[in-house]
Amino acid sequence: MEETNLLQLLKAGDKAAFSKLVALYGSRVINTCYKFLLDREDAEDLSQEVFIEVYQSINSFRGDAKLSTWIYRIAVTKSLDEIKKRNRKKRISSFAKLIKLEDVSNWIAGGTMPDKSIRENEKMKEIMQALNTLPDSQRVAFTLSKIDGYTSSEIAEIMKTTVYAVESLVSRAKRKVSEELKVILKNNE
Numbered sequence: 001m002e003e004t005n006l007l008q009l010l011k012a013g014d015k016a017a018f019s020k021l022v023a024l025y026g027s028r029v030i031n032t033c034y035k036f037l038l039d040r041e042d043a044e045d046l047s048q049e050v051f052i053e054v055y056q057s058i059n060s061f062r063g064d065a066k067l068s069t070w071i072y073r074i075a076v077t078k079s080l081d082e083i084k085k086r087n088r089k090k091r092i093s094s095f096a097k098l099i100k101l102e103d104v105s106n107w108i109a110g111g112t113m114p115d116k117s118i119r120e121n122e123k124m125k126e127i128m129q130a131l132n133t134l135p136d137s138q139r140v141a142f143t144l145s146k147i148d149g150y151t152s153s154e155i156a157e158i159m160k161t162t163v164y165a166v167e168s169l170v171s172r173a174k175r176k177v178s179e180e181l182k183v184i185l186k187n188n189e
Contacts, residue, residue, distance in 0.1 A: 003067050010058045022051055025068060029075045036079035046082055050075045084149045130180030134173050141166050142173035 009017035029050050034043035053074055061070055131139060140159060144150045145166075150158070155166045 007058075007061070007063070007067055011061075018055060021054070021067075025071050026051075028068075029071060032072060032075040033079050036076070036083060042082070046078055047075070050078055053078070087149050130177055133180060134176060138169050138173035138176070141169035142177065145170045146174075 006017055006021065010021060026047065029047040030040075030043050033046045033050070034040060037043050037046065050071065054071055061067070065073075131142075134142065137159070141155055144155045144158065145152070152163045152166045152170070155170075156163045159166065
């Protein structure tokens with residue numbers, strides 16, 4: 001089946017065409033995801049998400065590139081997002097272990113909300129208080145860097161500033177948060 005015909009059928013909502021698309025590109029999408037994730041099960045799971053996105057957004061596909069290229073871009077983007085999510089969870093988990101808040105680490109990384117007793121935990125309040133002492137620009141740069149995993153150049157674009165300014169903001173924020181956390185840890189010993 002020619003790509004143009006397949007695309008027309010997909011946009012018309014033809015389920016058989018979608019099955020054909022998955023049969024044509026499924027193994028390539030899994031392999032692409034695997035190259036990033038290095039875990040076959042995770043790659044298979046993520047490939048399902050890729051095809052869900054393809055199905056949901058096929059009508060917005062303009063045809064500027066080949067259909068296979070568009071699908072590949074979705075797979076790469078989703079893979080990179082998954083890596084960032086994993087790295088963010090690792091950083092936050094390490095941070096939480098340092099201050100003995102393992103139960104909260106999943107929540108901060110975007111997971112499920114902890115139960116009421118954890119939310120009211122005095123340590124959590126103190127950490128949030130330490131982060132809230134940062135000026136807005138430092139808090140934004142620090143959060144984007146250390147929690148969301150953006151690079152300095154990406155943060156510079158987001159904040160409409162220079163890479164040097166971002167690095168300076170993150171450095172000052174780390175020093176200030178570190179000082180605050182030392183006080184918190186000392187008080188909790």
